[in-house]
């Protein structure tokens with residue numbers, strides 16, 4: 092049992108009581124909702140005649156189903172329109188703050204919350220979306236939950252939860268040029284496996300993490316869930332505080348000073364005990380790319396693809412399935428694999444630093460005619476910032492489409508999707524079969540710079556070989 | 560809530576072999592756009608059951624002999640991927656009342672409990688044997704019994720595992736989490752009043 096970690100401290104502070112089931116009743120400090128998983132939960136409240144207990148602790152935005160071309164209502168897709176309308180009606184009925192399309196705050200829920208300064212160290216956060224783990228970057232316990240649980244939080248501001256074990260994932264050293272937070276987390280998942288984190292919270296620490304910006308830390312925490320860990324977090328520090336200070340929903344004035352003092356107390360103790368510890372060396376991480384059908388199936392760009400016969404039983408089957416689906420071969424290199432589509436976006440990699448990094452590669456280049464490349468900023472704020480820096484022009488000049496903010500091709504619930512067996516270079520977080528909208532579609536996950544390099548070369552490219 | 564008690568599920572089984580069956584395979588994301596759960600029973604494993612022209616492919620969920628099956632037999636890490644409850648909802652609404660496997664993705668397993676679906680594990684050897692026996696005889700009747708912790712049929716039997724509190728939650732009919740949590744609302748209000756961030760960090 093871990094002792095003295097940030098996980099333990101926040102968990103204890105938020106435990107209301109132990110339930111008859113043996114689970115803990117955990118108070119949730121910030122609840123984020125979106126159009127896909129909230130309508131059914133609101134129905135449940137109405138069926139039972141329950142109010143929202145603390146409407147001021149829930150914030151709503153719309154992201155999953157919205158088009159990224161023309162965002163005017165009504166949407167062409169009747170179901171998307173019904174969902175957007177349901178969210179609008181529910182938030183007004185239950186008096187929940189709502190950042191709809193057209194507002195300056197709207198964005199992918201995991202981009203919007205942090206950039207508004209709503210996510211403070213020491214909080215518990217919940218959202219009906221598995222990538223809620225993103226918010227752990229701020230030193231929170233941030234849980235992805237199911238729809239019934241969304242109803243629980245609305246009605247009671249609580250979840251019934253089992254305690255987790257804590258694994259210290261220590262990453263030390265400097266990242267090579269061309270290697271990013273995305274590569275770090277793909278490497279971690281590859282090493283520990285997509286099931287390796289089951290039952291654990293991941294505490295990321297070490298000098299590599301310490302020097303990362305908040306946006307990089309969010310990328311790392313975002314994909315914790317892909318390694319099976321329910322949550323991932325990073326202890327807050329001066330970088331966290333500098334990011335938060337001055338944001339609309341961050342504490343200000345004297346409260347800011349008190350907040351920072353408090354946040355310092357919730358960090359993991361020097362002598363904290365963990366259930367497990369692992370060490371990773373940043374120097375050993377190359378730009379990573381997935382070749383298979385789960386995010387653990389990745390290689391460094393200069394490696395060849397693994398021989399399935401050398402893998403353990405379960406992994407071998409998945410690898411063989413992956414090779415069939417992806418139409419790739421053991422032993423081959425990913426370098427040079429032709430691609431059809433490039434998607435730069437999603438809550439993993441659609442923030443301003445991601446777009447700046449991708450733009451550096453795209454600048455002055457031309458996407459070949461056979462490639463469809465889209466850039467989808469994570470929020471209105473990211474879009475506005477990018478446009479003020481002229482990033483959109485860099486992308487447009489290079490032949491990318493510059494879109495409106497939303498989840499887009501991360502899960503293809505809107506019109507952005509792969510067709511047939513198209514293969515995409517994508518900065519999102521999941522390469523599951525069918526994830527990008529076509530049952531035969533194929534997804535290669537990578538960093539924004541690698542995706543931009545794939546776009547301008549029309550094929551997977553080691554970004555380190557491009558001069559820029 | 561006493562009539563919520565789930566102790567024993569008896570019925571035919573259906574085999575979905577393979578590790579790491581993710582939630583997008585259980586229910587492709589494009590079916591998540593419905594604002595109620597009512598129709599989800601039509602869509603489990605849709606892309607594996609139908610080709611692009613909606614022609615039926617060979618799949619256990621299309622097999623008329625399996626239509627009344629209640630128990631799903633799966634392998635490792637079933638339900639990995641998204642936290643969306645649509646996956647267990649679609650299985651439940653199709654008619655699945657219990658899932659027996661080698662291991663489950665955590666969020667999937669807890670979403671199952673929330674809906675009153677026991678997701679129980681048995682050893683690898685047992686699940687393989689159960690799957691083989693079911694494929695040989697689709698009419699074989701299985702019983703998942705949470706009281707004596709077994710999964711059994713006329714042909715075989717094995718000890719089942721699931722976290723003790725999950726088991727109790729189902730057996731005692733306490734899986735309706737909203738009702739349970741609501742009982743402590745006064746304590747919740749007190750905690751709310753004490754937390755630093757709900758009080759401007761202690762002004």
Ligand code: SF4
Nearest residue numbers: 222437438498501502
């Ligand atoms: S960008 Fe993708 S992973 Fe993130 S919230 Fe949207 S759909 Fe989920």
